Amino acid sequence: MWIYGAHNAAAVDQFKEDVFWRGIFAICGLAAIAGWWTFARLEVIEGHRDIALPGWLTLAPRRGTRSSTRPGHFVRQLLAKDEYDLIVAVFAEAHTGGHQAWEYRRDAKGDGPRPDHDMGDALFRLYRAVDDEIGRIVAALPSTASVFVTTSVGMLAQYPIEELMEAFCRQLGYQATPQPAASDTPQRRSFTSVLRGLVPERARNFVSRFLPFHVQARLLSEKFASSTDWSRTTAYAPPGYYTGCVRVNLRGREPMGIVAPGAEYDALLVRLEEDFHALRDAETGEPVVARTVRTREAFGGDDVHPALPDLIVFWREHDRPLTRLTHPRATLSQTPHAFHRGSHHITEGLLVAAGGTVRPGGRTSDVSPLALAPTLLALLDVPAPATMMAPPLSDWLAPTDAQAAVIS
Secondary structure, three states: OOOOOOOOHHHHHHHHHHHHHHHHHHHHHHHHHHHHHHHHHHHHHHHOOOEEEHHHEEEOOOOOOHHHHHHHHHHHHHHHHOOOOOOOOOOOHHHHHHHHHHOOOOOOOOOOOOOOOOOOOHHHHHHHHHHHHHHHHHHHOOOOOEEEEEOOOEEEEOOOOHHHHHHHHHHOOOOOOOOOOOOOOOOOOOHHHHHHHHOOHHHHHHHHOOOOHHHHHHHHHHHHHHOOOOOOOOEEOOOOOOOEEEEEOEOOOOOOOOEOOOHHHHHHHHHHHHHHHOOEEOOOOOEOEEEEEEHHHHOOOOOOOOOOOOEEEEEOOOOOOOOEEEEOOEEEEOOOOOOOOOEEEEOOOOEEEEEOOEOOOOOOOOOOHHHHHHHHHHHOOOOOOOOOOOOOOHHHEOOOHHHHHHHO
16 A cells, blocks of 8 residues: 655646556556457367457457347337337447458458458348348238348448657657756656656557556556647647547647638648648558548638637558658658557448338438438428438438328
């Protein structure tokens, strides 16, 4: 037990640091035991021809799609008990299982394909099982029902780019690093801070993953804020795994903003976009950024939520981790990320509609996902609230009996 008599902020900070780092050294021992148990578990699982996938999900050959039948079974039970105006069923397996099976598909490149272990068609089996279960639900519905099937996102091969985003902002001069303070007398360091300095940063980051999420978030925020000279920073990249986000250090919005709204803000966004599109993969020479999106243009002018980034960066598909990028003014590099997942989401998805109130139309042009909720409300004869940004898909809908009577 450690007992502190803390009567000022410095003492409290010292207490927090001591508790944190002593806890880390204790966790290191637990992590070593957990690592041994994990490898032993993997060996046993693979001995039974199961695949131990990231996220502690075990997807057994020919048995991994079994859980996808559970939501459908529950929905069919509800349908047998009562009648409903609206039923919403979610098959999360297509999302989480899709990530887990992605790298095992037979057409994978880069880091894959993994050893097959009867997993080469796991993604197809997963999607087929979900599709079969949707078919069973549709068969149990009344003949007059309208059915909408949609996916929240699509998927592509991609790896984390978190360190590249930070390197971009720092090496190209957008985010400034604090300069060491000039002092004739060396600063005294606590025993805990000395121990902390002996542990490599990557090891500290790894151990911090075992801490509660709110502690991780606080430590990351403190580290990020203290490693930036905000008086010289024009833009920075909040930490994020895949999709890049950039915030402008805007005067009047950020606590220590220096970029003036208006022309200076717009010119900075232009420079950022030009620099992002100048990035190339050092191995292939190919561009790595697919597109950039300004949130003010995407979400309706200046009236956007202040927590949103100013620029969103969508990266091109890449089937191996990006470790080195070239730019006319810099070379950016990153080490393989601890979250080593080779798949991510895309904004394009799938929407299929059929049934009594849906007009047959075949394949149509792209629609906004924001239109789905207003369309369902229209089918229920419920007015859409003013906060909904998209109109219903009226061209998709056949007139109801009441509407047909009015038309005739």
